[in-house]
Amino acid sequence: MRSRTRITLFAATGVAAGTAAILALGAADPALAVTDSTTGTHKVAAAAAPATQGDPRAAATRVSDFYGAYIDSIWDNEDPAASANAKTLRHFYLSAAEQKTVAAYEAKEHADGILFAQNVPVKWSVASTGSGAGHATALVTLTWSDGQNPEVTKIKVQTDLKTRKITDLQPAG
CATH class of the missing domain: 1.20.5 (Single alpha-helices involved in coiled-coils or other helix-helix interfaces)
Structure with missing residues (x-):
């Protein structure tokens, strides 16, 4: 007992x-x-963990993968491999013509031609905005600060559906 x-x-x-x-x-x-x-x-109560998914065939997923990896690379600018990785990502995801356009923008504006800025965003998101005529478009939203009223910019991204390469980057108003 x-x-x-x-x-x-x-x-x-x-x-x-x-x-x-x-x-x-x-x-x-x-x-x-x-x-x-x-x-x-x-x-x-268990907090639900956000799920991340992807599909290499989906244009918006590829744009999201590119921006996520690119931002990670330039965020870690003290890592010697970061710059080389960012360059490799550009070659893999961007068409040859768009690589030239980005380089021309950077030479003229002295800013990153992928982000259209001189600094690195703290957050990003990608939303598909449609497809047609062999292309898909997505809207990338870059958030530059935390807080109640963060600064946000947007970039319109066009992807060729056949090659899956990004063919056009334009700041969106």
């Missing part, structure tokens, strides 16, 4: 500690704390 009492005591201690941990998590992030109204028990 003695061992049973100890087990009960340890179990009760574990439940109390678990409840304290749940309440502590709820204090850290109130969205995670949930109280069951029928039983009065406390639980922590």
Whole structure:
């Protein structure tokens, strides 16, 4: 009987500690704390992890992959491989004609011809805006700061559906 009492005591201690941990998590992030109204028990709601998907055949996915990898490369500018990687990404994702257009823009404006800026955004998103006549278009949104009113710019990207190469980059108003 003695061992049973100890087990009960340890179990009760574990439940109390678990409840304290749940309440502590709820204090850290109130969205995670949930109280069951029928039983009065406390639980922590699991936060859904964002899923990332891709399809190499989809033009918008390829544009998203390019911008994500490109921004990662130039963000890590202290890494010796970053510059070479950014250059390789340009050659892989952009058509030869668009590579020349980007280089001409950079020589004239002294700014990055992929981002149309001299600095690196903190966030990016890509939305497909349609397709037709062998091309697909996407709108890239670059966010340059955090906070309530972040600065945002947009770039219209055209992709050739046959080659899957980016054929045109234009700042979008």
